[in-house]
Amino acid sequence: MGWNMSVTAISLQNLDVSYGTTKVVQGVNIEVAEGESFALVGESGSGKSTILRAIAGLAPDWTGAISVLGAARGHQVDRDFATRCQMVFQDPYGSLHPRKTVDAVLSEPLLVHGFGNRSARVAEMLAAVGLDQRFRFRFPHQLSGGQRQRVAIARALMLEPKVMLLDEPTSALDVSVQAEILNLLKKLRRQQGLTYLMVTHNLPVVSFMCDRMAIMQKGRVVEIAPATALHDGSFTDPYSQSLYAASGGNPDRKDQP
């Protein structure tokens, strides 16, 4: 592997996150190396999306320590943080402003952070996510689900972050469109040396995209396993095993005991 695995991109220590009086994430410790692709899996309500929200600053009621690329994150809005770490949301139908064109959506982060040469950067980014220039002045309702998710990915990449938080980036899409978006994410990671922290409940997607995964249940991490555990189901925790079985196991190896 071409990157230095010893550098930590995301470090979570003893992380607890609460919404009001309810604690939804408890005692999570995760270290994601630079250039790694790490998955959080588990059923709804297990707290996996909440971890991403805490890192992104959308769930400010947390205790413990969060640091990204060696810099600790505070509880306040952090401008510099936005240039290092960005998030892509699940539903491309809900995450794009309905009355802003693609061009406006992609230019806004550059404007906020005072980057110049905006027009050229937008054109370049559209090309990078595989969208034709003719989509540049369209509104979200003029785009298909897959095209919208490409715009959402482009928006997250505008500030050239090194760490991407992906919250179920393909679960709202059809299988054929899902394949296109997964290929795109994989290509971008390779080209730009990105680190991914990805939430999903689709285990085959983890097998395709990720190096390691943390299995979560009721706000806690029950097991951290390599993606190769999906090949033969070699999980140690009973909950991970049941999740694997519920996903149908590995049909390519069903004939073997």
Add this chain to the structure above:
Amino acid sequence: MTALLEIENLRVSFPTASGRVEVVKGLSLSLGRERLGIVGESGSGKSMTGRAILRLIRRPGRQQADRMVFDGIDLQARTERGMRQLRGARISMIMQDPKFSLNPVMTVGDQIAEALVTHERLPRRDVRARVIEMLHSVRIHDPERVMDLYPHEVSGGMGQRIMIAMMLIPRPDLLIADEPTSALDVSVQAQVLDLIDELVREKGMALILISHDLDLVARYCDRILVMHAGEVVGACAARDLHKASHPYTRGLLAAVPRMEETREELPVLDRSAWGGT
């Protein structure tokens, strides 16, 4: 085996600025008491097919068929009132998202009871007993408590089980499940589908399972129709799905990531080949 449902040359169309567009273009099928899967991408017309069987295509949409017969009843000749007697009682449909298909201001128990009393006259005590029995059979452990809850107080998986209870309580002959689990988690998905499967087998119902998930359909159905752009492009037995020959079916199959994924890149569909979307 005599067919429970026979459809010949079903067409569904909607008007647009540039004339009527057909979303289902001449679909024919014959269904016995078996489990049929319909797969395809969004916009392939699979949900419209399901709705057309219940004659639920609303104006300005239009549906027509050369023949549409359910258990000896000509569905096209039925009056609207006659259709209402069939819907729910003989043919019922499970919708995609329990959040949007349950009535938010009615308790779960009342909604399930309503589905029953619309089609059958029963003393109130028996209605309650049937509702409790039905909730038990969809594996809700404390039905007395759940009956008094409102839909926002139950989880997605439980909401979908309540939907199933509501659809099955009048004991229909044909169940149409339109993406019954795509709003649910994997762990709950398997439970819900196993449940549908078990109930379908037990009661000898016919099932039409509509989904975009090929693996799932292959696991729970006997026979599969693959739809693309309003047409059936392939039909096969579920166990032969992986031997399917149509390039579109093959493309869809290849695009699904596997548990043991070794491919560096997933093959994507070349949409231009079918003049598609």
